[in-house]
Amino acid sequence: MKRNSTLWIVVALMLIFLLTITYLPLERAVINYIMIFAYILVLLSVNSSKSFIALLVMVLGYGFALTFYCYKAGFTGGIQAQFVVLHLFLTASLLLLWILFYHVKRLIKKVNVLEAQVQNLEKYEDVPNLLSENEFVSQAQLLITGTKRRNESSYLLKVQSTHQNETSKSTLYTATKICLEMLRNNYDLVTRYEDQMLLIFLQNTDESGAQVVINRMKEKLKIEFSTSAVSIQSTPIDTLESAFEDFNVRMNEA
Missing domain, CATH: 3.30.70.270 (Reverse transcriptase/Diguanylate cyclase domain)
Incomplete structure (x- = not known):
């Protein structure tokens, strides 16, 4: 079940990436790619709780920045809709990345525990009649x-x-x-x-x-x-x- 959920997360990320390329102009979508790459570095550097706080800061900060930019530039109608979609795509991408890394880190932790248990059992394999x-x-x-x-x-x-x-x-x-x-x-x-x-x-x-x-x-x-x-x-x-x-x-x- 967990493997399936992880696979669906990867599929959802790929779908969002394809929709971003199809729907949004590259000059506006490129900032999404930059922020996603930066967030991946955050996920690799800190634990899940701190990376989730970073997600909230990036999403809220990006939303306020886009709102201020649209207001100053006087964008209306379809252009504003593009920026709304831009923000939604980024929010979904960062959230799915956080969930994906959370599952991967838990999986790695379980693997490490199992390896330690195997090593503990192997200590007794080389010496017959040695009890645990x-x-x-x-x-x-x-x-x-x-x-x-x-x-x-x-x-x-x-x-x-x-x-x-x-x-x-x-x-x-x-x-x-x-x-x-x-x-x-x-x-x-x-x-x-x-x-x-x-x-x-x-x-x-x-x-x-x-x-x-x-x-x-x-x-x-x-x-x-x-x-x-x-x-x-x-x-x-x-x-x-x-x-x-x-x-x-x-x-x-x-």
Whole structure:
């Protein structure tokens, strides 16, 4: 429906342009073309609300200018009608241009949002078994309910790059692959949280078990990184919310 409306706007603009060429003398219509071109530059430079104000100023100013010109020149009858049509054509052209650019800008904004969503999904395609943030929270909460019922303990690990620059993403990517290779599939959970850190849910383990995992991770990370590029923290899980608070991380609702 929106595509059809945009197409009709383009058709209407072309029709107005053809009528202007057919009905009005070029020497009088040329000012319309100049103002339309100037308004296109305005549409490309400012947002929709400001461009609409510019439309009102141009239409009203042009109307007063034509009225004053006709009055001073003493035009009557058919010549005045030409100037009225000139003003109507310009008003319709500018209004249709504003509507067209408004639709185009909204379309571009939607496309950008969709591209961002696609990129967000693609982050997980290259690393198997890496959960999204919502999946991690949802599955971890289910596992916590089961471990409490069985009187078992669980730990949450936070793996974060010590770099605060462009290399942090590549460091985190490498750490993600290493962690997934050594953790228990279909048992432990891993997510890349807000693209800044890894969160790892260790099911049915105590402090010593969590420390064993941390030590193994550090050994494997040392092979990839010559310096201490990654920090690893751990905290016992009473509730997932409290564990996130221990790491000063905001928990997204599942």
